[in-house]
Amino acid sequence: MLKKRLIATLLTRNGRIVQSVNFRHTNVIGNAFTAVDFFNTWAVDEIVILDVSLNKNFREKFYEMIQGLSRRCFVPLTVGGWVTSIEDIRTLLKTGADKVVVNTEAVKNPGFVTDAARIFGSQCIVISIDVKLDTNNVYKVYIDRGKEATSLSSEEWAKKVQELGAGEIYLTSIDRDGLLQGYDLQLLQSVTSVVNIPVIASGGVGHWQHLVDGINIGNTDAVSAANIFHYTEHSTKNAKEFLHKAGVDARETVFYKVTQPRRPVYEIDYRV
Amino acid sequence: MGNLRYVANAFVALGQEVMVTSNPNDLRSASAIILPGVGAFSDGKRNLEKLGFIEILNEEVIEKGKPYLGICLGMQFLAQESYENGCHKGFGWINGNVKRIKPCESKYKVPHMGWNNVQVQRKDGLFVGLGEGPVFYFVHSYCLDIEESSFNYVTSTCWHGVRITASVQKENIFGVQFHPEKSQGAGLKLLKNFVDTASGATNA
Numbered sequence: 001m002l003k004k005r006l007i008a009t010l011l012t013r014n015g016r017i018v019q020s021v022n023f024r025h026t027n028v029i030g031n032a033f034t035a036v037d038f039f040n041t042w043a044v045d046e047i048v049i050l051d052v053s054l055n056k057n058f059r060e061k062f063y064e065m066i067q068g069l070s071r072r073c074f075v076p077l078t079v080g081g082w083v084t085s086i087e088d089i090r091t092l093l094k095t096g097a098d099k100v101v102v103n104t105e106a107v108k109n110p111g112f113v114t115d116a117a118r119i120f121g122s123q124c125i126v127i128s129i130d131v132k133l134d135t136n137n138v139y140k141v142y143i144d145r146g147k148e149a150t151s152l153s154s155e156e157w158a159k160k161v162q163e164l165g166a167g168e169i170y171l172t173s174i175d176r177d178g179l180l181q182g183y184d185l186q187l188l189q190s191v192t193s194v195v196n197i198p199v200i201a202s203g204g205v206g207h208w209q210h211l212v213d214g215i216n217i218g219n220t221d222a223v224s225a226a227n228i229f230h231y232t233e234h235s236t237k238n239a240k241e242f243l244h245k246a247g248v249d250a251r252e253t254v255f256y257k258v259t260q261p262r263r264p265v266y267e268i269d270y271r272v
Numbered sequence: 273m274g275n276l277r278y279v280a281n282a283f284v285a286l287g288q289e290v291m292v293t294s295n296p297n298d299l300r301s302a303s304a305i306i307l308p309g310v311g312a313f314s315d316g317k318r319n320l321e322k323l324g325f326i327e328i329l330n331e332e333v334i335e336k337g338k339p340y341l342g343i344c345l346g347m348q349f350l351a352q353e354s355y356e357n358g359c360h361k362g363f364g365w366i367n368g369n370v371k372r373i374k375p376c377e378s379k380y381k382v383p384h385m386g387w388n389n390v391q392v393q394r395k396d397g398l399f400v401g402l403g404e405g406p407v408f409y410f411v412h413s414y415c416l417d418i419e420e421s422s423f424n425y426v427t428s429t430c431w432h433g434v435r436i437t438a439s440v441q442k443e444n445i446f447g448v449q450f451h452p453e454k455s456q457g458a459g460l461k462l463l464k465n466f467v468d469t470a471s472g473a474t475n476a
Contacts (some may be wrong), residue, residue, distance in 0.1 A: 001290065001385065001388070001389075001431065001434070002286060002384075002385075002386040002387065002388055003387040003388065003389075003407060005386065005387065028427065038439060043456070070277065070278065071281045071284075072281075072285070073277075074282060074285075074453060074455070074456050074460060075409070075455075075456050076409060076452060076454050088346040096277065096278075098411075098454070102416065122383075123383050123385050123411060132376075167385075177321075197381075198386075221386075226406055251387045251407045252407065254403070254406070254457065254458070255457060256401065256402070256457040256458055256459050256461040257401070257461075258286070258457065258460045258464050259464070267293060268281075268284060268290050268291075269282045269289075269290065269291040269293075269378070270292045271291065271292065271293040271294065271295060272292055272293060
């Protein structure tokens with residue numbers, strides 16, 4: 001049986017890790033490499049890195065960072081932010097991404113999702129959906145880093161991206177983002193009940209119980225968090241243990257003794 | 273390509289010297305051969321043929337007994353035939369064929385993608401120190417269906433609405449369907465076991 005996944009999300013802005021509250025960037029956390037090293041040893045199942053820079057000017061630096069991170073990341077790496085073309089996806093996959101996240105461009109040009117899924121396979125195309133509850137109690141989809149409202153509801157857009165060929169949905173509540181109040185469970189249910197591709201919950205984790213709720217009540221396949229992981233020692237490991245105690249079928253945090261040289265040599269003799 | 277880089281990185285992390293090559297002659301000087309792979313069987317096989325890998329792989333792995341580790345597609349190549357988009361010949365090193373995963377219930381999705389635990393049948397070789405049911409990361413739509421005569425080569429299986437061959441070993445030939453380079457501690461441990469087995473074989 002496939003395990004429920006615990007995902008650590010890193011937001012990077014101009015090459016630095018930042019925190020976010022309602023999609024506004026607050027403090028700079030610092031170095032992405034330290035974060036990935038910790039998550040790697042702390043039993044996280046997947047790492048998502050989203051470039052939330054205000055423009056594409058730091059793109060080269062972002063690619064360099066992904067390439068560097070991929071040398072020490074031995075779990076699946078999902079990368080997104082500013083993905084607008086097939087070439088962007090190809091570059092990210094070459095740079096070290098296993099899966100690529102698409103958001104704004106999918107709404108602007110739905111055919112792009114189908115093309116991307118055909119070329120790279122559905123399993124590597126993740127559609128990120130950012131949602132805000134409007135005054136009529138409808139979950140509305142937002143694009144361009146939460147700045148631009150669309151006419152789409154989260155349910156109809158989720159169904160649509162599944163039809164277009166998306167392999168997975170990364171679902172974020174803008175209202176809950178960074179507020180530590182837990183996921184918007186009603187939003188999660190509304191989407192997981194209409195699609196059968198995996199859904200990743202995002203936005204609002206303030207306690208490990210929120211992760212359990214995301215899986216047991218929101219019916220998601222994976223739960224992600226960002227801010228909460230940065231400030232606690234052994235954070236992802238503790239989160240995992242909490243999930244186990246709550247009876248969630250997640251990968252166990254077994255420690256396997258592998259002797260690694262203190263200073264690994266990173267030179268690989270590439271002859272291709 | 274990404275997959276290849278990760279496999280190389282994992283062996284570097286284990287302190288091994290790694291060469292990534294498209295020249296089959298480089299295999300002669302290697303102490304072990306790793307063939308990772310994602311993508312379609314037919315394209316992969318055609319490229320290996322075009323570059324002249326088949327003959328040299330047969331010499332090095334079958335005749336000289338050099339340790340071989342096939343990952344994902346690299347394990348599927350061990351088969352006699354693959355039915356992915358037509359019918360294509362494999363290396364034929366293990367009796368079996370590559371078929372699409374057909375789960376018994378629709379709740380099991382194809383591709384089989386994510387973390388799954390394997391049932392270890394042979395605790396030596398790659399699985400030393402990994403316990404009864406280690407968890408590995410899988411991404412695949414096709415799997416190696418082993419013929420009854422070769423069942424004893426299966427070292428682990430997993431369940432995804434159908435029994436899936438997760439790994440095989442026939443003497444110096446190892447194959448894993450999952451991605452150890454993406455399976456964190458368990459994956460690195462398995463690759464370390466391969467290194468130990470391989471260096472044991474060279475020293476002997």
